[in-house]
Amino acid sequence: xxxxxxxxxxxxxxxxxxxxxxxxxxxxxxxxxxxxxxxxxxxxxxxxxxxxxxxxxxxxxxxxxxxxxxxxxxxxxxxxxxxxxxxxxxxxxxxxxxxxxxxxxxxxxxxxxxxxxxxxxxxxxxxxxxxxxxxxxxxxxxxxxxxxxxxxxxxxxxxxxxxxxxxxxxxxxxxxxxxxxxxxxxxxxxxxxxxxxxxxxxxxxxxxxxxxxxxxxxxxxxxxxxxxxxxxxxxxxxxxxxxxxxxxxxxxxxxxxxxxxxxxxxxxxxxxxxxxxxxxxxxxxxxxxxxxxxxxxxx
Amino acid sequence: xxxxxxxxxxxxxxxxxxxxxxxxxxxxxxxxxxxxxxxxxxxxxxxxxxxxxxxxxxxxxxxxxxxxxxxxxxxxxxxxxxxxxxxxxxxxxxxxxxxxxxxxxxxxxxxxxxxxxxxxxxxxxxxxxxxxxxxxxxxxxxxxxxxxxxxxxxxxxxxxxxxxxxxxxxxxxxxxxxxxxxxxxxxxxxxxxxxxxxxxxxxxxxxxxxxxxxxxxxxxxxxxxxxxxxxxxxxxxxxxxxxxxxxxxxxxxxxxxxxxxxxxxxxxxxxxxxxxxxxxxxxxxxxxxxxxxxxxxxxxxxxxxxxxxxxxxxxxxxxxxxxxxxxxxxxxxxxxxxxxxxxxxxxxxxxxxxxxxxxxxxxxxxxxxxxxxxxxxxxxxxxxxxxxxxxxxxxxxxxxxxxxxxxxxxxxxxxxxxxxxxxxxxxxxxxxxxx
Numbered sequence: 001x002x003x004x005x006x007x008x009x010x011x012x013x014x015x016x017x018x019x020x021x022x023x024x025x026x027x028x029x030x031x032x033x034x035x036x037x038x039x040x041x042x043x044x045x046x047x048x049x050x051x052x053x054x055x056x057x058x059x060x061x062x063x064x065x066x067x068x069x070x071x072x073x074x075x076x077x078x079x080x081x082x083x084x085x086x087x088x089x090x091x092x093x094x095x096x097x098x099x100x101x102x103x104x105x106x107x108x109x110x111x112x113x114x115x116x117x118x119x120x121x122x123x124x125x126x127x128x129x130x131x132x133x134x135x136x137x138x139x140x141x142x143x144x145x146x147x148x149x150x151x152x153x154x155x156x157x158x159x160x161x162x163x164x165x166x167x168x169x170x171x172x173x174x175x176x177x178x179x180x181x182x183x184x185x186x187x188x189x190x191x192x193x194x195x196x197x198x199x200x201x202x203x204x205x206x207x208x209x210x211x212x213x214x215x216x217x218x219x220x221x222x223x224x225x226x227x228x229x230x231x232x233x234x235x236x237x238x239x240x241x242x243x244x245x246x247x248x249x250x251x252x253x254x255x256x257x258x259x260x261x262x263x264x265x266x267x268x269x270x271x272x273x274x275x276x277x278x279x280x281x282x283x284x285x286x287x288x289x290x291x292x293x294x295x296x297x298x299x
Numbered sequence: 300x301x302x303x304x305x306x307x308x309x310x311x312x313x314x315x316x317x318x319x320x321x322x323x324x325x326x327x328x329x330x331x332x333x334x335x336x337x338x339x340x341x342x343x344x345x346x347x348x349x350x351x352x353x354x355x356x357x358x359x360x361x362x363x364x365x366x367x368x369x370x371x372x373x374x375x376x377x378x379x380x381x382x383x384x385x386x387x388x389x390x391x392x393x394x395x396x397x398x399x400x401x402x403x404x405x406x407x408x409x410x411x412x413x414x415x416x417x418x419x420x421x422x423x424x425x426x427x428x429x430x431x432x433x434x435x436x437x438x439x440x441x442x443x444x445x446x447x448x449x450x451x452x453x454x455x456x457x458x459x460x461x462x463x464x465x466x467x468x469x470x471x472x473x474x475x476x477x478x479x480x481x482x483x484x485x486x487x488x489x490x491x492x493x494x495x496x497x498x499x500x501x502x503x504x505x506x507x508x509x510x511x512x513x514x515x516x517x518x519x520x521x522x523x524x525x526x527x528x529x530x531x532x533x534x535x536x537x538x539x540x541x542x543x544x545x546x547x548x549x550x551x552x553x554x555x556x557x558x559x560x561x562x563x564x565x566x567x568x569x570x571x572x573x574x575x576x577x578x579x580x581x582x583x584x585x586x587x588x589x590x591x592x593x594x595x596x597x598x599x600x601x602x603x604x605x606x607x608x609x610x611x612x613x614x615x616x617x618x619x620x621x622x623x624x625x626x627x628x629x630x631x632x633x634x635x636x637x638x639x640x641x642x643x644x645x646x647x648x649x650x651x652x653x654x655x656x657x658x659x660x661x662x663x664x665x666x667x668x669x670x671x672x673x674x675x676x677x678x679x680x681x682x683x684x685x686x687x688x689x690x691x692x693x694x695x696x697x698x699x700x701x702x703x704x705x706x707x708x709x710x711x712x713x714x715x716x717x718x719x720x721x722x723x724x725x726x727x728x729x730x731x732x733x734x
Contacts, residue, residue, distance in 0.1 A: 149492010156711040244557025246707035
């Protein structure tokens with residue numbers, strides 16, 4: 001009989017426990033991804049019953065030389081930068097503000113987190129009403145700047161439409177990232193903060209020299225998740241364009257993928273764009289992780 | 300051991316062979332077996348009520364048939380059907396307009412109607428029921444793949460009261476040309492600063508090929524050449540059209556836009572939000588149901604689709620035809636019952652007209668007193684005689700989206716019409732070349 005140590009037996013149980021997750025991942029994530037990659041080499045049409053023809057790299061050549069694709073990349077880059085930077089910065093500021101309050105912490109967290117539990121469709125519909133020419137958006141901004149009667153064209157002007165989609169996204173997800181920061185700040189040992197106070201550090205110095213360096217893993221996690229989620233954003237842009245907003249300013253890659261597959265029925269070209277988006281997300285994540293590995297602070 | 304393994308493998312292969320065998324022995328159709336039919340159709344409260352009642356009558360006569368009737372928002376139907384059929388899970392019966400269904404027909408997803416299934420001797424007996432051209436979009440390689448549910452063209456609804464208050468006489472001053480439409484809209488529009496509180500007229504934005512293409516055709520332009528190979532014919536016509544739309548939008552004369560409430564909905568409510576809108580005969584039933592006071596007031600009228608002052612040909616708003624189709628991937632017995640149900644429902648064309656104001660393009664209905672008694676039916680028929688079916692093709696759905704993007708670029712972003720035309724031509728040509 002072969003000898004098995006306690007560690008080895010424990011590891012076997014580990015395999016048993018992770019098997020369901022691995023099987024689900026293989027079936028619902030890895031297989032569709034590999035299948036999508038395989039489809040990119042064919043001219044597959046969504047409704048066609050005929051076998052697709054092998055076209056090699058022709059779909060890649062088409063997409064990479066397509067003006068519409070690069071316009072989509074530009075729209076994605078604008079949206080991602082516009083959403084991910086404020087999400088990371090403001091959620092950190094709000095996280096710090098909440099943890100330094102003596103009262104009302106839970107109420108503030110609840111208030112900020114509530115939009116995150118709304119479905120994106122409901123959120124977009126609420127904001128459609130706000131951005132209606134006769135809605136609250138124009139009324140509020142015109143009251144604030146004393147500019148009665150100005151239509152800010154929230155849903156029709158190129159730049160305003162981009163601002164509108166970014167605003168909704170930040171409003172919806174800022175609470176989620178704030179909660180992550182609140183948890184990260186709560187993990188910092190009280191003794192470290194007390195030591196800083198005893199050493200005569202001011203509040204600003206404590207934040208900048210103690211809390212911020214110790215929050216680097218949380219900041220990295222928040223920035224990666226916020227960036228990836230922004231790159232994958234779809235529903236707000238989709239709903240706005242369904243309700244009459246122009247496509248081009250908000251034609252992010254995900255929306256282009258959807259329209260190419262569902263409207264143009266060209267599933268192979270949609271798969272090419274999906275694969276390129278996946279590749280881009282992977283590279284950006286690796287770059288972000290590498291840049292954070294360089295200066296990890298431990299007290 | 301090896302021998303036993305070989306025997307095992309041969310036995311297993313022999314057992315599995317029938318599973319891969321091609322062809323199925325012919326079995327006589329069993330039409331008495333229980334059948335459950337699923338119908339997907341777009342939301343229309345009035346029609347749903349009528350169709351549920353007709354389905355009850357049908358299932359009472361045919362107790363082995365049960366029906367699951369499901370409604371979805373009209374804007375969602377195309378995507379739902381595309382997803383369902385691409386997974387080979389389409390409904391048994393569904394309805395959509397000519398521009399959407401053509402690709403389902405061409406790709407072999409729908410059932411060809413066998414006249415014997417519905418008690419007709421030949422296909423000619425079926426096609427003879429309908430006005431010329433009404434079945435065009437569902438005819439393919441000698442077969443008929445759908446039956447028309449509604450035949451809708453757009454004419455102009457005018458609110459007489461708003462005209463009166465602006466010092467106009469709607470009966471005389473209603474717009475005859477697109478130039479009139481813009482001039483009257485400038486007169487009738489109300490704004491709070493830049494924000495429009497009442498539109499004179501506004502377009503029916505999602506229906507680009509239905510609403511806007513006839514405007515270009517009036518000027519001699521074409522979407523696709525007659526041989527189907529070249530996109531965008533007649534640059535002058537297109538440029539004039541895009542310039543008109545640029546003037547209409549917020550960066551031009553600011554007369555309306557696609558993000559305002561749908562004009563026909565605002566028109567029915569009669570809350571002084573719009574003076575003119577475009578719609579079909581069915582709109583009158585909706586108006587009657589939503590706002591009976593306005594419907595009965597006599598303060599509205601319907602006039603023909605406008606033409607350009609320098610139109611090269613008279614073309615009215617295109618006709619959208621919604622068809623009921625049957626899934627061609629379901630068992631044949633189910634197809635037979637599905638066609639029978641469709642035929643039964645559609646045989647009540649006068650009920651569809653009186654209860655829902657839906658017009659089926661049958662000779663019988665058009666000749667009926669019921670049709671002639673519908674208010675302004677003569678105006679709609681006058682326009683129909685100058686109209687064709689909305690552009691349909693296996694790429695028509697995608698072309699409509701490219702048309703939408705082009706109009707938005709001119710109208711909402713104020714882009715130069717020449718630039719818009721270049722992008723639009725490229726987008727449509729790409730779709731043609733992919734076929």
